[in-house]
Amino acid sequence: MSISGYNIRNTIAVGRSKISLPTKSFVYLPEPYTIGSYERGVQLKNGLFLFMGHLIESPNTSIWDINVPSAIYEDELHGFAWLDDLAAEGSKFTRDLARQWLWEWIDRYGNGNNWKPQLTGRRVVRFINHSQMLLSKATAKQKKIFFKLLGQQTNFLFSGYKSETSNLKRLEALSGLIYCSAILKGKKFFLKSALRKIAREASRCVDANGNIRTRNPEELFIILMMLSWSNSAAIKANKFVLKKHKKIMEVLAVDIRSLRLGNGCLVHFHGGGRGDVGCIDQILSSIKLPNIKIKTNTMDYYxxxxxxxxxxxxxxxxxxxxxxxxxxxxxxxxxxxxxxxxxxxxxxxxxxxxxxxxxxxxxxxxxxxxxxxxxxxxxxxxxxxxxxxxxxxxxxxxxxxxxxxxxxxxxxxxxxxxxxxxxxxxxxxxxxxxxxxxxxxxxxxxxxxxxxxxxxxxxxxxxxxxxxxxxxxxxxxxxxxxxxxxxxxxxxxxxxxxxxxxxxxxxxxxxxxxxxxxxxxxxxxxxxxxxxxxx
Structure with a gap:
């Protein structure tokens, strides 16, 4: 798909996202799935913005006012994964900073400007995970805006996820859609369709033996993590993932165990990082396997x-x-x-x-x-x-x-x-x-x-x-x-x-x-x- 075609489809999806009744609250109180880095939180608090290989030092500057060096750098900001790091740092100053940067984003981009399905899927998970921190000082009007925006992003994901250019990107968009559909009042009707679609995309990302083409161990874990989040969200909504979805999770759980060093970190191969040991432990412990056996050969890693x-x-x-x-x-x-x-x-x-x-x-x-x-x-x-x-x-x-x-x-x-x-x-x-x-x-x-x-x-x-x-x-x-x-x-x-x-x-x-x-x-x-x- 051309860049212009991609942008047109996203624009259409943004327009459709506004045609529905707004959601007003959560079905249940969310618990954070994502774990951030305390060190990264300290860096952000001090105005050190390291994303996609570029470090920008700009103390006392909003994250939305820095001069971004590239489009992929800007995309990383709009994914809001850095919100995990601010939450991990946890000081009053940092919590206030997180709220400030959220409302600045809503003012500038809440109308659908620069929305992309993959980034929206990543962003809504963080909005929901850290909603207690983000809404702790919010007025009734701000809470209404927050939930309305979550609802619109859910609608956008449902109609726009197909425009993403890879199976992995569509997988992240769908995991965000499932999370929103399960926890937001009035959005559960998306859930059955989204669960079917994420199973299909997962089977395209991962072959029957649990292999991915890039052979990147950390990427393999990210796929497992998104499937696990989706499974947990579905269960809380009294729904169940497809057997194919569950089978892929079980295969990947064994693979990830086989790709860990003695300290629990993932091996450094083909662009993959160590991963967060706590997050890896959390995901693996949530997947019950009848027989846990570490493999000698996983994705041709011996x-x-x-x-x-x-x-x-x-x-x-x-x-x-x-x-x-x-x-x-x-x-x-x-x-x-x-x-x-x-x-x-x-x-x-x-x-x-x-x-x-x-x-x-x-x-x-x-x-x-x-x-x-x-x-x-x-x-x-x-x-x-x-x-x-x-x-x-x-x-x-x-x-x-x-x-x-x-x-x-x-x-x-x-x-x-x-x-x-x-x-x-x-x-x-x-x-x-x-x-x-x-x-x-x-x-x-x-x-x-x-x-x-x-x-x-x-x-x-x-x-x-x-x-x-x-x-x-x-x-x-x-x-x-x-x-x-x-x-x-x-x-x-x-x-x-x-x-x-x-x-x-x-x-x-x-x-x-x-x-x-x-x-x-x-x-x-x-x-x-x-x-x-x-x-």
Whole structure:
């Protein structure tokens, strides 16, 4: 759909939204579903507006008066997710600020200006969740305006959700529609139709195995969260979601459990953040499963767990386009409740440059050839992974050919975890296995006037870990905040400690971190790095 067509359909839906009797109250007193960030609330209170990778510092300025740098930045403001953060901060000043910014939005945009279905779905959930805070000092006239506007946005969602351009956006619009239909007096007649539609959109977002095309773990959780909210709202309205809806929730609940590190956070892959542990726990606890079994393979992320040591490796399809990350065979590892080996996280939080960097293979705990990340000459790269175990170890044997066209090598990675979880060892090999690959290998060497192809294994270390290399630079001691000591050792290759970064939602800038880099070289068409991590 063209932009003009999208805007026309939204304008028509806004007009239709005003043709109905206004709602005047809630059927029951709402309880907040959404959980915000205290740190983000403090930032907003102090005039630090960080959205979509852009930080605007403008103290004593309304959120609606700042100079927005882009349309997607402005969209983030109109979604009102920041209201969760102001509520989490919770001071009198911040609560007053939330009310002020709400009424300013109503004055400027309450007539339907800049309404979009996805953002409206997100916005009405926040309006309802925080209605007690927002209406605590409201006059009778203001309350009437507030409920009238909620009713109009509900009508807008019913007639306008189809204009959204993706299944995920329509899903968020419909979750808002269901929430409003269940809790607002006079809107229940939308509910049956909306429940049918959200089941259809969910089945388009998620396949039968619980996979989504982006393979973004946090996006998978967001889908589960919206389906869970819709289910809870329907139950309170004495309605039930479709069996298809419930089945998808159950599948995703198992998937999300399988994509969590030991501290409950989601793994950093393909643009996904850690998620809010409290929110994840809340959603998962609300979904009753007959048999909870953590999967070894979820969306081609391979999970190995022994004695509270958790390792999750990306063995899935890598889409080779400008908006995709490449993290083939990289992994994250946690020890108990603490992260140890990580990927740097979603760079989109801090702008385009960090986004571009975070999508490269060297921003992950993987193996890079000639300090490069595989290019996008191909549409996709599909690793080969096998998981097995014996009496003493869990074993992942994997490979990918992302460097086949540029360097003429295949990367093989073999990782073992001992039965007690105290030893994780790996062997990373790059190798030319065919005549054509050897030709590419030779051509690269000649073009660079080299005698070998360098390669390196990166191990990004979580920010709170104390790092101490040995005097001979053969080992590195890693000490967690809880005093657990791990020792990293490279049996061949050269160890160095280099700067890294860690991206986390709620921070104003990337956190400084370190990485262990083991370098070696492929001579005569083959090279290897052998390493071990023990405690």
């Amino acid at each position: 999970r190995v767990v022994k004695n509270k040591t958790v390792l999750i490796l990306d063995g899935g399809e890598q889409l080779m386009n400008s908006n995709s990350s490449f993290s083939a065979l990289s992994f994250e590892l946690s020890s108990g409740f603490e992260e140890l080996i990580v990927n740097i996280g979603p760079g989109s939080i801090f702008g385009d440059e960090w986004l571009d960097f975070s999508q490269k293979l060297y921003a992950h705990s993987g193996v890079c050839v000639a300090n490069s990340s595989p290019g996008n000459k191909r549409t996709k790269i599909v690793p080969v992974v096998e998981h097995s175990n014996d009496l003493n170890n869990d074993i992942i044997v994997s490979s990918h050919d992302g460097y086949n066209d540029t360097h003429g090598v295949i990367h093989h990675r073999k990782i073992k975890m001992s039965s007690n979880g105290n030893l994780v060892s790996g062997l990373d090999t790059i190798k030319s296995e065919s005549i054509n690959q050897r030709k590419v290998f030779d051509n690269w060497i000649k073009s660079k006037n080299e005698k070998f192809i360098p390669f390196s294994a990166q191990f990004h270390i979580a920010p709170n870990i104390e790092i101490n290399p040995s005097d001979d630079n053969k080992k590195v001691t890693l000490k967690t905040l809880r005093g657990v000591v791990w020792t990293f050792e490279a049996l061949n290759g050269e160890i160095s400690i280099q700067d890294s970064a860690f991206m986390q939602f709620g921070e104003l800038s990337p956190r400084a971190a370190k990485q262990i880099v083991v370098t070696s070289a492929a001579i005569d068409y083959e090279g290897a790095i052998e390493w071990a991590l023990s405690k």
